[in-house]
Amino acid sequence: MAAEFASAQPIYLQLVQRLCGQIVRGAYSPGERLPSIRDMAIEVGVNPNTVQRVYSELERITVAETRRGQGTFVTSDQGRLRRLREELMVSHVTAFLHDMREMGFTAEEVLQCWNELRALSLPEE
Amino acid sequence: MAAEFASAQPIYLQLVQRLCGQIVRGAYSPGERLPSIRDMAIEVGVNPNTVQRVYSELERITVAETRRGQGTFVTSDQGRLRRLREELMVSHVTAFLHDMREMGFTAEEVLQCWNELRALSLPEE
DNA sequence: TCTAGTGTATTATGTGTCTAGTACACTAGC
């Protein structure tokens, strides 16, 4: 992966968000070991220091834990992961609604646009 | 306004987005003059250089135009404003759906969360 | 014990953002 970090947001925050998403949707299981800092750096095409920062942040929000000399692991606390999932959804939906309101869009308009684009992006069930 | 720029995104981009939102929802009319660089800087609590950058960006995307010695004005091209409105909605909805997908949320889950939060944020009609 | 693979820490460099201050050119109105 050669990495595409187009957004104006810092790379390390984008990576934190991406990893949280992968963890939350089960791409990484509870307790599973994440790639080493050096491997992940190569994988996403950034500097190892940047990945270290990402892993530190994941640890700070108690989503991952590091064992010196062994690696960094997704937390085994499944309750924490469920809460994370809920938090992420609420924060994203809230921010989305805020933006839509700022631009004066009505619920109807947004839903119509949503329905036109949904098929491309979200599983139905 | 003392300004709250908590996001990791650069202030000038947040301001561009905010102004686009205000223009698109009609807080500023087509052809209306925006506050001067210096006034806007005071109003939102940032440096005049930052506002200059914002106005330059608005001009670059043909949403505003500046007249030396007179001020910066919202474009009179209402077609451009309609397109901007559409662009903003599509890009926001697309990004939102992308994020939701990244976290493995289903359309049903998102809609449920949406309905729980909608009343606080969006006008119904 | 030795080695390879971990995370951790430090220093240096370049870039972008934001602030601060100053100066200049243009326009409108007196």
Next chain:
DNA sequence: GCTAGTGTACTAGACACATAATACACTAGA
């Protein structure tokens, strides 16, 4: 013409982000 209010341009400095390179400490396994 003069003045106040515009946008424009430039230099300088502080700070965060990202990279680069290096060194160190810990762990597991041969």
